[in-house]
Amino acid sequence: MDLEVYREALLRKKQELLGGSGVRPLQATMENNSRQGDMADQASGNNEVHIALKLRQTDAKILQAIEDALQRVEKGTYGSCRDCGHPIADARLKAIPWTRVCINCKEKQKA
Numbered sequence: 001m002d003l004e005v006y007r008e009a010l011l012r013k014k015q016e017l018l019g020g021s022g023v024r025p026l027q028a029t030m031e032n033n034s035r036q037g038d039m040a041d042q043a044s045g046n047n048e049v050h051i052a053l054k055l056r057q058t059d060a061k062i063l064q065a066i067e068d069a070l071q072r073v074e075k076g077t078y079g080s081c082r083d084c085g086h087p088i089a090d091a092r093l094k095a096i097p098w099t100r101v102c103i104n105c106k107e108k109q110k111a
Contacts, residue, residue, distance in 0.1 A: 001090070007073050009097045014066045017059050065098040081105055 072078040079088050081102040088102045101109070 001079050001087075001093075003073050003078060006078065006093060006097050007070065009094075010066050010069050010073070013097070014063060017063055017066075062098065065100070068100070069098040083108075 069078060079093060080086070081088055082100040083105040084102065086102055086104075088099060092099060092103055099106075
């Protein structure tokens, strides 16, 4: 396993999340929502604020998972499943480089 490839992928994703994704700042979304309008406009504005909050929460979770993965790279434990200890498949790591568990353990979590 080439850890450097995964480390670079993690750092790119981290920079993407920190650099902004074209989503309007939350404050601007909230300010626009406070303007007068009919009930449909206000409801739409409320939905925008809710979506913006959910996106930020998701980004924060991914950023934390990326930081954890980078620490595992440094410790030499990256690529091993947290639950069973078996190696995580390269295809899974390429798709989700910050993952902590192999596909089998992930499926068990969902069940």
